[in-house]
Amino acid sequence: MGFNSLNTPSRTIMTPGPVEVDPRVLRAMSTPILGQFDPAFTKLMNEVMEMIRQVFQTKNRWAFPIDGTSRAGNEALLASIIEPGDKVFVPIYGRFGHLLVEICERYGADVYSIQCPWGEVFDPDVVIAEMAKISPKVVAIVHGETSTGRMQPLEKIGKACREQDAILVVDAVASIGGVEVKTDDWFIDGLIGGTQKCLSVPAGMAPITFNERIEKLILERKKVEAGIATAEDEQYQRSRMAIASNYFDLAMLMDYWSPRRLNHHTEATSMVYGLYEGLRLVLEEGLKPRFIRHLLHEKALVTGIQAMGLKLYGDSEHKLPCVTCIEIPAGVDGESVRKMLLKEFSIEIASSFGPLQGKIWRIGTMGYSCRKENVLAVLGGLEAVLIRHEVQVNRGEALQAAMDIYAAEESAMTIL
Ligand SMILES: Cc1ncc(COP(=O)(O)O)c(C=O)c1O
CATH class of the missing domain: 3.40.640.10 (Type I PLP-dependent aspartate aminotransferase-like (Major domain))
Incomplete structure (x- = not known):
């Protein structure tokens, strides 16, 4: 039996690891x-x-x-x-x-x-x-x-x-x-x-x-x-x-x-x-600028998720900036959403373990995966997939809210 040469699909990986290299x-x-x-x-x-x-x-x-x-x-x-x-x-x-x-x-x-x-x-x-x-x-x-x-x-x-x-x-x-x-x-x-x-x-x-x-x-x-x-x-x-x-x-x-x-x-x-x-x-990026980059993309993601009408999970004061947990709306099959996101948009997000299995999705904004195009892609893809699952979301709001965060950041950088 012959085997094909390695030919993996190109993915946008927005899990809490492993992430894009x-x-x-x-x-x-x-x-x-x-x-x-x-x-x-x-x-x-x-x-x-x-x-x-x-x-x-x-x-x-x-x-x-x-x-x-x-x-x-x-x-x-x-x-x-x-x-x-x-x-x-x-x-x-x-x-x-x-x-x-x-x-x-x-x-x-x-x-x-x-x-x-x-x-x-x-x-x-x-x-x-x-x-x-x-x-x-x-x-x-x-x-x-x-x-x-x-x-x-x-x-x-x-x-x-x-x-x-x-x-x-x-x-x-x-x-x-x-x-x-x-x-x-x-x-x-x-x-x-x-x-x-x-x-x-x-x-x-x-x-x-x-x-x-x-x-x-x-x-x-x-x-x-x-x-x-x-x-x-x-x-x-x-x-x-x-x-x-x-x-x-x-x-x-x-x-x-x-x-x-x-x-x-x-x-x-x-x-x-x-x-x-x-x-x-x-070290080339610098520790402080790198931490600030992670905070910026977290802010864009969180703002977009909330604008869509979804609820974040967990105590907000102690949130880990590079992992955002979202409550799966009642009656929604979380695994079906993840599967469609992967199939239609080639984007991977994660579920969780133990008592949180089926209750939350987890989106990672880590390292090389922590980029504007990835955050915007996951927001757009998730919204489309949720609409397909007949979830009532605020249509069109998430991407605009996240883009506002990026625009505000860009204008702050220009003033500096
Ligand atoms: C906080 C934490 N500790 C330990 C591990 C175990 O790492 P590994 O699966 O690479 O052995 C993980 C994996 O996700 C983790 O998130």
């Missing part, structure tokens, strides 16, 4: 392969580390990608610091909080969690009060919850973690590169970013960073594994077990992403090229 990244990924210890490649590795530091707003020595999708970053950080029986506290406000719990449990943690209703975030004081009761070794929390489109304020929680001597691990998979994430200023000890969202690089790597507090935990554990720690050393009594994962053992990965260059895995060379170019694009 910048053509410059795609070109970079077709660069010829280098050996993983070739000095030309190790120079690139060092540059990728430096660019991660800048995008993550940190001075940490350790900043490198984990091979695997974003959860590989979560798993590497958590697996390397959690020892069986450790207390880990996870405040959950959507699906990806549950993922953190699952990973921690698999590595033997004693997990404590609290939940708030989906569509909301936690009052930091509630998290801090709970921490004081539990005294966890690790607090793990999501910054941008893709499933509900909310963003958890972290600075106060970070400060409290430092004061209470807890390690703070943050999943910033959905927010990095599109929204302010201040690793050092917010006292975050370990942070995971995603490639396939606001960085507009394909899925397949998870850039992470961690500070010396986490480095110390990892190195102490390595001493145990090497049999250097003494039996009298109380701190090590409990942790006689090696990190359960070879692939995600940060101690080994640190030896690879440092001048020692000790062999661990075979590096995903083309992904490093893609990440290099994706990070370079972020």
